[in-house]
Amino acid sequence: MNHFLDIHKTDATDLRAIIDQASATKQARLGRPKAAPDDELPLKDRMVALIFEKPSTRTRVSFDVGVRQMGGQTMVLSGNDMQLGHGETIADTARVLSRYVDMIMIRTFDETVLTEMAEYASVPVINGLTDRTHPCQIMADVLTYEEHRGPIKGKKVVWCGDGNNVCASFLHAAAQFGFDLTFTGPAQLDPEPEFIGLARNAGSQVIIERDAAKAVEGADLVVADTWVSMHDSQSSKERRHNMLRGYQVNDALMAHAKPDALFMHCLPAHREEEVTSAVMDGPQSVIFDEAENRLHAQKAIMRYCLGA
Numbered sequence: 001m002n003h004f005l006d007i008h009k010t011d012a013t014d015l016r017a018i019i020d021q022a023s024a025t026k027q028a029r030l031g032r033p034k035a036a037p038d039d040e041l042p043l044k045d046r047m048v049a050l051i052f053e054k055p056s057t058r059t060r061v062s063f064d065v066g067v068r069q070m071g072g073q074t075m076v077l078s079g080n081d082m083q084l085g086h087g088e089t090i091a092d093t094a095r096v097l098s099r100y101v102d103m104i105m106i107r108t109f110d111e112t113v114l115t116e117m118a119e120y121a122s123v124p125v126i127n128g129l130t131d132r133t134h135p136c137q138i139m140a141d142v143l144t145y146e147e148h149r150g151p152i153k154g155k156k157v158v159w160c161g162d163g164n165n166v167c168a169s170f171l172h173a174a175a176q177f178g179f180d181l182t183f184t185g186p187a188q189l190d191p192e193p194e195f196i197g198l199a200r201n202a203g204s205q206v207i208i209e210r211d212a213a214k215a216v217e218g219a220d221l222v223v224a225d226t227w228v229s230m231h232d233s234q235s236s237k238e239r240r241h242n243m244l245r246g247y248q249v250n251d252a253l254m255a256h257a258k259p260d261a262l263f264m265h266c267l268p269a270h271r272e273e274e275v276t277s278a279v280m281d282g283p284q285s286v287i288f289d290e291a292e293n294r295l296h297a298q299k300a301i302m303r304y305c306l307g308a
Protein backbone atom coordinates (compact mmCIF):
# COMPACT_ATOMS: atom_id res chain seq x y z
CA MET A 1 0.00 0.00 0.00
CA ASN A 2 1.06 3.60 -0.61
CA HIS A 3 -0.04 6.93 0.82
CA PHE A 4 -0.45 9.85 -1.56
CA LEU A 5 0.56 12.76 0.65
CA ASP A 6 2.43 15.04 -1.73
CA ILE A 7 3.91 15.09 -5.21
CA HIS A 8 7.49 15.43 -3.93
CA LYS A 9 6.95 12.46 -1.61
CA THR A 10 5.92 10.19 -4.49
CA ASP A 11 8.41 8.55 -6.83
CA ALA A 12 8.66 10.23 -10.25
CA THR A 13 8.13 6.94 -12.07
CA ASP A 14 4.99 6.27 -10.04
CA LEU A 15 3.72 9.78 -10.84
CA ARG A 16 4.26 9.17 -14.55
CA ALA A 17 2.49 5.79 -14.32
CA ILE A 18 -0.46 7.48 -12.57
CA ILE A 19 -0.80 10.07 -15.36
CA ASP A 20 -0.56 7.39 -18.06
CA GLN A 21 -3.13 5.19 -16.37
CA ALA A 22 -5.47 8.15 -15.84
CA SER A 23 -5.27 8.96 -19.52
CA ALA A 24 -5.89 5.33 -20.58
CA THR A 25 -8.88 4.77 -18.30
CA LYS A 26 -10.36 8.11 -19.33
CA GLN A 27 -10.17 7.04 -22.99
CA ALA A 28 -11.62 3.61 -22.22
CA ARG A 29 -14.83 5.05 -20.81
CA LEU A 30 -15.43 7.90 -23.26
CA GLY A 31 -19.15 8.38 -23.90
CA ARG A 32 -20.22 6.04 -21.09
CA PRO A 33 -22.91 7.20 -18.64
CA LYS A 34 -21.36 8.72 -15.53
CA ALA A 35 -22.48 5.97 -13.17
CA ALA A 36 -21.59 3.09 -15.50
CA PRO A 37 -18.82 0.91 -14.03
CA ASP A 38 -15.34 0.72 -15.54
CA ASP A 39 -14.29 -2.44 -17.38
CA GLU A 40 -12.01 -3.29 -14.48
CA LEU A 41 -13.29 -2.91 -10.90
CA PRO A 42 -10.13 -2.52 -8.79
CA LEU A 43 -12.10 -1.12 -5.84
CA LYS A 44 -14.71 -3.88 -5.77
CA ASP A 45 -15.79 -4.51 -2.15
CA ARG A 46 -13.64 -1.59 -0.94
CA MET A 47 -14.89 1.18 1.34
CA VAL A 48 -13.35 4.66 1.12
CA ALA A 49 -13.79 7.42 3.73
CA LEU A 50 -13.79 10.98 2.39
CA ILE A 51 -13.21 13.44 5.24
CA PHE A 52 -13.74 17.18 4.77
CA GLU A 53 -12.73 19.78 7.31
CA LYS A 54 -13.16 22.49 4.65
CA PRO A 55 -15.79 22.98 1.92
CA SER A 56 -15.41 21.25 -1.45
CA THR A 57 -17.27 20.70 -4.70
CA ARG A 58 -14.76 19.12 -7.09
CA THR A 59 -12.76 17.01 -4.65
CA ARG A 60 -15.85 15.64 -2.96
CA VAL A 61 -17.78 14.76 -6.11
CA SER A 62 -14.82 13.51 -8.18
CA PHE A 63 -13.59 11.14 -5.45
CA ASP A 64 -17.09 9.87 -4.79
CA VAL A 65 -17.88 9.22 -8.46
CA GLY A 66 -14.40 7.77 -9.08
CA VAL A 67 -14.70 5.20 -6.30
CA ARG A 68 -18.11 4.11 -7.54
CA GLN A 69 -16.94 3.76 -11.15
CA MET A 70 -14.20 1.44 -9.88
CA GLY A 71 -16.70 -0.71 -7.97
CA GLY A 72 -16.18 0.61 -4.44
CA GLN A 73 -18.29 2.48 -1.91
CA THR A 74 -17.74 5.78 -0.14
CA MET A 75 -18.75 7.53 3.01
CA VAL A 76 -18.42 11.30 3.11
CA LEU A 77 -17.67 12.68 6.57
CA SER A 78 -17.49 16.22 7.81
CA GLY A 79 -14.64 16.81 10.26
CA ASN A 80 -16.94 18.81 12.52
CA ASP A 81 -19.43 15.99 12.86
CA MET A 82 -16.71 13.50 13.83
CA GLN A 83 -15.09 13.17 17.24
CA LEU A 84 -12.00 14.51 15.43
CA GLY A 85 -13.52 17.96 15.84
CA HIS A 86 -14.19 17.33 19.54
CA GLY A 87 -10.86 16.31 20.98
CA GLU A 88 -10.22 12.71 19.87
CA THR A 89 -6.63 12.47 18.68
CA ILE A 90 -5.78 12.08 15.01
CA ALA A 91 -3.82 8.95 15.86
CA ASP A 92 -6.81 7.26 17.53
CA THR A 93 -9.12 8.36 14.72
CA ALA A 94 -6.71 6.88 12.17
CA ARG A 95 -6.52 3.56 14.05
CA VAL A 96 -10.31 3.33 14.36
CA LEU A 97 -11.05 4.26 10.75
CA SER A 98 -8.53 1.67 9.57
CA ARG A 99 -10.73 -1.03 11.13
CA TYR A 100 -13.71 0.03 8.98
CA VAL A 101 -12.43 1.38 5.69
CA ASP A 102 -9.81 0.48 3.08
CA MET A 103 -8.62 4.01 2.27
CA ILE A 104 -8.94 7.54 3.69
CA MET A 105 -8.98 10.80 1.75
CA ILE A 106 -8.77 13.87 3.96
CA ARG A 107 -9.06 17.63 3.30
CA THR A 108 -7.83 19.52 6.32
CA PHE A 109 -6.15 22.69 7.58
CA ASP A 110 -2.81 21.92 9.23
CA GLU A 111 -0.73 19.42 7.28
CA THR A 112 0.27 17.65 10.51
CA VAL A 113 -3.31 16.28 10.65
CA LEU A 114 -2.65 14.59 7.31
CA THR A 115 0.81 13.30 8.21
CA GLU A 116 -0.34 12.02 11.61
CA MET A 117 -3.31 10.30 9.98
CA ALA A 118 -0.91 8.60 7.57
CA GLU A 119 1.48 7.63 10.35
CA TYR A 120 -1.19 5.86 12.42
CA ALA A 121 -3.53 4.53 9.73
CA SER A 122 -2.92 1.02 8.49
CA VAL A 123 -4.68 1.91 5.21
CA PRO A 124 -3.61 4.41 2.51
CA VAL A 125 -4.20 8.10 3.16
CA ILE A 126 -4.66 10.66 0.36
CA ASN A 127 -4.16 14.43 0.66
CA GLY A 128 -7.31 16.17 -0.57
CA LEU A 129 -5.80 19.63 0.20
CA THR A 130 -4.14 21.15 3.24
CA ASP A 131 -3.17 24.75 3.99
CA ARG A 132 0.19 23.91 2.45
CA THR A 133 -0.37 21.69 -0.63
CA HIS A 134 -2.95 20.29 -3.08
CA PRO A 135 -1.29 17.41 -4.94
CA CYS A 136 -4.39 15.78 -6.50
CA GLN A 137 -5.16 19.05 -8.27
CA ILE A 138 -1.76 19.29 -9.90
CA MET A 139 -1.85 15.66 -11.05
CA ALA A 140 -5.08 16.59 -12.88
CA ASP A 141 -3.38 19.72 -14.24
CA VAL A 142 -0.40 17.78 -15.62
CA LEU A 143 -2.82 15.34 -17.27
CA THR A 144 -4.76 18.27 -18.74
CA TYR A 145 -1.68 20.05 -20.07
CA GLU A 146 -0.37 16.88 -21.72
CA GLU A 147 -3.74 16.07 -23.31
CA HIS A 148 -3.73 19.45 -25.02
CA ARG A 149 -0.06 20.10 -25.71
CA GLY A 150 2.00 16.93 -25.20
CA PRO A 151 4.79 16.43 -22.63
CA ILE A 152 5.03 19.14 -19.96
CA LYS A 153 8.76 18.48 -19.50
CA GLY A 154 10.81 21.58 -20.32
CA LYS A 155 7.74 23.88 -20.55
CA LYS A 156 7.41 27.29 -18.89
CA VAL A 157 4.61 27.53 -16.33
CA VAL A 158 3.79 30.96 -14.88
CA TRP A 159 1.98 31.21 -11.55
CA CYS A 160 0.22 34.56 -11.05
CA GLY A 161 -0.81 35.82 -7.62
CA ASP A 162 -0.54 34.18 -4.21
CA GLY A 163 2.23 31.61 -3.65
CA ASN A 164 -0.28 29.35 -1.90
CA ASN A 165 -0.96 25.62 -1.44
CA VAL A 166 -1.77 25.03 -5.12
CA CYS A 167 1.35 26.93 -6.18
CA ALA A 168 3.39 24.76 -3.79
CA SER A 169 2.20 21.57 -5.46
CA PHE A 170 3.06 23.10 -8.85
CA LEU A 171 6.63 23.60 -7.56
CA HIS A 172 6.72 19.95 -6.45
CA ALA A 173 5.46 18.91 -9.87
CA ALA A 174 8.08 21.09 -11.58
CA ALA A 175 10.73 19.05 -9.76
CA GLN A 176 9.17 15.68 -10.57
CA PHE A 177 7.97 16.27 -14.14
CA GLY A 178 10.87 18.52 -15.19
CA PHE A 179 9.23 21.83 -16.09
CA ASP A 180 10.19 25.41 -15.17
CA LEU A 181 8.10 27.73 -13.02
CA THR A 182 8.02 31.51 -12.86
CA PHE A 183 6.22 33.02 -9.91
CA THR A 184 4.80 36.51 -10.24
CA GLY A 185 3.16 38.13 -7.23
CA PRO A 186 3.95 40.40 -4.29
CA ALA A 187 7.00 39.53 -2.15
CA GLN A 188 4.79 39.06 0.94
CA LEU A 189 3.08 36.15 -0.81
CA ASP A 190 6.09 34.36 -2.29
CA PRO A 191 5.98 30.55 -2.23
CA GLU A 192 7.81 28.87 0.65
CA PRO A 193 11.61 28.96 0.13
CA GLU A 194 11.76 25.24 0.96
CA PHE A 195 9.56 24.42 -2.03
CA ILE A 196 11.46 26.76 -4.35
CA GLY A 197 14.72 25.12 -3.25
CA LEU A 198 13.31 21.68 -3.84
CA ALA A 199 12.41 22.48 -7.45
CA ARG A 200 15.74 24.19 -8.11
CA ASN A 201 17.69 21.28 -6.64
CA ALA A 202 15.88 18.97 -9.03
CA GLY A 203 17.08 21.10 -11.96
CA SER A 204 13.97 23.18 -12.63
CA GLN A 205 14.41 26.87 -13.35
CA VAL A 206 12.38 28.79 -10.76
CA ILE A 207 12.20 32.53 -11.36
CA ILE A 208 10.60 35.17 -9.12
CA GLU A 209 9.51 38.14 -11.25
CA ARG A 210 7.48 41.00 -9.74
CA ASP A 211 6.45 42.40 -13.14
CA ALA A 212 3.55 40.21 -14.31
CA ALA A 213 3.90 41.10 -18.01
CA LYS A 214 7.62 40.22 -18.01
CA ALA A 215 6.92 37.00 -16.10
CA VAL A 216 4.38 35.77 -18.62
CA GLU A 217 6.69 36.40 -21.61
CA GLY A 218 7.07 33.08 -23.48
CA ALA A 219 4.78 31.13 -21.12
CA ASP A 220 3.36 27.78 -22.21
CA LEU A 221 0.89 27.76 -19.33
CA VAL A 222 -0.48 30.58 -17.17
CA VAL A 223 -2.10 29.67 -13.85
CA ALA A 224 -4.16 31.67 -11.36
CA ASP A 225 -5.92 30.84 -8.10
CA THR A 226 -8.11 32.64 -5.60
CA TRP A 227 -6.55 35.58 -3.77
CA VAL A 228 -8.07 34.46 -0.46
CA SER A 229 -7.74 30.76 0.30
CA MET A 230 -9.96 28.84 2.70
CA HIS A 231 -7.29 28.99 5.39
CA ASP A 232 -6.79 32.77 5.04
CA SER A 233 -8.73 34.97 7.44
CA GLN A 234 -11.56 36.95 5.86
CA SER A 235 -10.20 40.05 7.61
CA SER A 236 -7.13 39.85 5.35
CA LYS A 237 -9.28 40.04 2.20
CA GLU A 238 -8.95 43.76 1.50
CA ARG A 239 -5.21 43.80 2.18
CA ARG A 240 -4.66 40.78 -0.06
CA HIS A 241 -6.77 42.23 -2.87
CA ASN A 242 -4.76 45.46 -2.72
CA MET A 243 -1.49 43.53 -2.95
CA LEU A 244 -2.69 41.23 -5.73
CA ARG A 245 -4.69 43.54 -7.99
CA GLY A 246 -1.76 44.00 -10.37
CA TYR A 247 -1.55 40.24 -10.94
CA GLN A 248 -4.99 39.66 -12.45
CA VAL A 249 -4.92 37.36 -15.49
CA ASN A 250 -6.69 39.23 -18.29
CA ASP A 251 -6.42 39.41 -22.07
CA ALA A 252 -3.68 42.04 -21.90
CA LEU A 253 -1.54 39.79 -19.71
CA MET A 254 -2.25 36.65 -21.77
CA ALA A 255 -1.05 38.54 -24.86
CA HIS A 256 2.50 38.32 -23.44
CA ALA A 257 2.39 34.51 -23.29
CA LYS A 258 3.01 32.24 -26.28
CA PRO A 259 0.04 32.39 -28.69
CA ASP A 260 -0.80 28.75 -27.91
CA ALA A 261 -0.39 29.12 -24.14
CA LEU A 262 -3.07 27.50 -21.99
CA PHE A 263 -4.80 29.05 -18.99
CA MET A 264 -5.58 27.02 -15.86
CA HIS A 265 -7.37 27.65 -12.56
CA CYS A 266 -8.16 24.91 -10.04
CA LEU A 267 -11.55 26.56 -9.28
CA PRO A 268 -13.53 27.88 -7.54
CA ALA A 269 -12.68 31.17 -9.28
CA HIS A 270 -13.70 34.70 -8.47
CA ARG A 271 -14.53 36.19 -11.84
CA GLU A 272 -13.08 39.65 -12.48
CA GLU A 273 -10.79 39.30 -9.45
CA GLU A 274 -7.82 36.95 -10.06
CA VAL A 275 -9.00 36.31 -13.64
CA THR A 276 -11.43 37.91 -16.05
CA SER A 277 -14.39 36.06 -17.54
CA ALA A 278 -12.92 36.81 -20.97
CA VAL A 279 -9.90 34.61 -20.13
CA MET A 280 -11.85 31.98 -18.18
CA ASP A 281 -14.30 31.48 -21.03
CA GLY A 282 -11.79 32.18 -23.81
CA PRO A 283 -10.12 29.76 -26.24
CA GLN A 284 -6.94 29.31 -24.16
CA SER A 285 -8.80 28.27 -21.01
CA VAL A 286 -8.92 24.58 -20.06
CA ILE A 287 -10.48 25.06 -16.63
CA PHE A 288 -13.33 22.60 -17.06
CA ASP A 289 -11.03 19.93 -18.50
CA GLU A 290 -8.95 20.35 -15.34
CA ALA A 291 -12.06 19.87 -13.23
CA GLU A 292 -13.03 16.74 -15.17
CA ASN A 293 -9.52 15.37 -14.94
CA ARG A 294 -9.66 15.43 -11.14
CA LEU A 295 -11.87 12.36 -11.56
CA HIS A 296 -9.52 10.49 -13.89
CA ALA A 297 -6.29 11.42 -12.08
CA GLN A 298 -7.66 10.49 -8.66
CA LYS A 299 -8.92 7.14 -9.87
CA ALA A 300 -5.35 6.32 -10.90
CA ILE A 301 -4.03 7.71 -7.59
CA MET A 302 -6.41 5.44 -5.65
CA ARG A 303 -5.27 2.40 -7.64
CA TYR A 304 -1.66 3.31 -6.93
CA CYS A 305 -2.46 3.63 -3.21
CA LEU A 306 -4.13 0.22 -3.03
CA GLY A 307 -1.75 -1.44 -5.49
CA ALA A 308 -4.92 -2.43 -7.36
Ligand code: CP
Pocket residue numbers: 055056057058059060129137266267268
Ligand atom coordinates in the same frame (compact mmCIF):
# COMPACT_ATOMS: atom_id res chain seq x y z
N1 CP B 1 -10.14 22.59 -6.97
C1 CP B 1 -10.72 22.07 -5.87
O1 CP B 1 -10.09 21.38 -5.07
O2 CP B 1 -12.04 22.35 -5.74
P1 CP B 1 -12.98 22.04 -4.49
O3 CP B 1 -12.53 22.97 -3.36
O4 CP B 1 -14.35 22.36 -4.96
O5 CP B 1 -12.81 20.62 -4.09
Ligand code: NVA
Pocket residue numbers: 129164165166225226228229230231266267268
Ligand atom coordinates in the same frame (compact mmCIF):
# COMPACT_ATOMS: atom_id res chain seq x y z
N1 NVA C 1 -5.98 27.87 -2.70
C1 NVA C 1 -7.37 27.48 -2.59
C2 NVA C 1 -7.61 26.26 -3.42
C3 NVA C 1 -9.03 25.76 -3.41
C4 NVA C 1 -9.22 24.48 -4.18
C5 NVA C 1 -7.72 27.23 -1.13
O1 NVA C 1 -6.94 26.61 -0.42
O2 NVA C 1 -8.78 27.69 -0.71
